[in-house]
Amino acid sequence: QSALTQPASVSGSPGQSITISCTGTNSDVGGYKYVSWYQQHPGEAPKLIIYEVSNRPSGVSNRFSGSKSGNTATLTISGLQAEDEADYYCCSYRTSNQYVFGTGTTVTVL
Amino acid sequence: QVQLVQSGAEVKKPGASVKVSCKASGYSFTSYYIHWVRQAPGQGLDWMGIINPSAGSANYAQMFQGRLTMTMDTSTSTVYMELNSLRSEDTAVYYCARESVGAGWFDPWGQGTLVTVSS
Numbered sequence: 001q002s003a004l005t006q007p008a009s010v011s012g013s014p015g016q017s018i019t020i021s022c023t024g025t026n027s028d029v030g031g032y033k034y035v036s037w038y039q040q041h042p043g044e045a046p047k048l049i050i051y052e053v054s055n056r057p058s059g060v061s062n063r064f065s066g067s068k069s070g071n072t073a074t075l076t077i078s079g080l081q082a083e084d085e086a087d088y089y090c091c092s093y094r095t096s097n098q099y100v101f102g103t104g105t106t107v108t109v110l
Numbered sequence: 111q112v113q114l115v116q117s118g119a120e121v122k123k124p125g126a127s128v129k130v131s132c133k134a135s136g137y138s139f140t141s142y143y144i145h146w147v148r149q150a151p152g153q154g155l156d157w158m159g160i161i162n163p164s165a166g167s168a169n170y171a172q173m174f175q176g177r178l179t180m181t182m183d184t185s186t187s188t189v190y191m192e193l194n195s196l197r198s199e200d201t202a203v204y205y206c207a208r209e210s211v212g213a214g215w216f217d218p219w220g221q222g223t224l225v226t227v228s229s
Contacts, residue, residue: 034214
């Protein structure tokens with residue numbers, strides 16, 4: 001099963017905003033509201049930061065926001081901070097009770 | 111608090127099987143699905159499958175069909191993931207993660223279990 005497409009890396013200076021795209025098809029990202037985003041620091045388990053395209057779990061900074069247009073979902077990190085340096089993965093429900101992750105994006109804070 | 115605690119690291123030879131456990135606590139075990147996700151060294155996340163502890167039914171990603179079995183023990187609130195015919199490419203950290211029924215997102219995750227396949 002082919003993964004969702006994300007840029008391999010994105011970088012920004014502290015305080016800047018960055019966006020990470022996640023492109024799929026109308027059988028996954030474009031067809032359902034079940035797009036979520038995960039942050040993973042080295043050696044740690046992934047952590048949920050966005051669910052159902054644009055909702056933030058309790059305790060997640062409001063600097064993280066999500067959106068979707070067509071077959072592409074987007075994660076935006078505003079006011080970039082050093083602690084945001086991590087890997088980020090999107091995930092979508094796919095037809096027939098399957099799920100698929102994105103290829104992953106490494107965020108570097110310059 | 112809600113917690114998923116996984117079994118310890120394993121080293122297996124090619125062709126062998128591995129069974130990893132994921133013990134849930136802090137919530138009603140049969141009210142949530144459990145997913146398994148793996149991550150090869152330096153690579154991304156791969157969704158493996160889902161088990162419904164209430165029904166005992168499971169659904170697997172196509173790439174694991176025939177090699178993967180998910181089971182559960184409701185008396186101990188534990189889910190198991192067994193992968194057969196191991197090859198070197200199966201070397202990875204295996205995670206379990208909880209999904210609220212129909213929610214479409216995974217939270218929390220277990221701490222991960224490293225499975226190394228080497229002759």
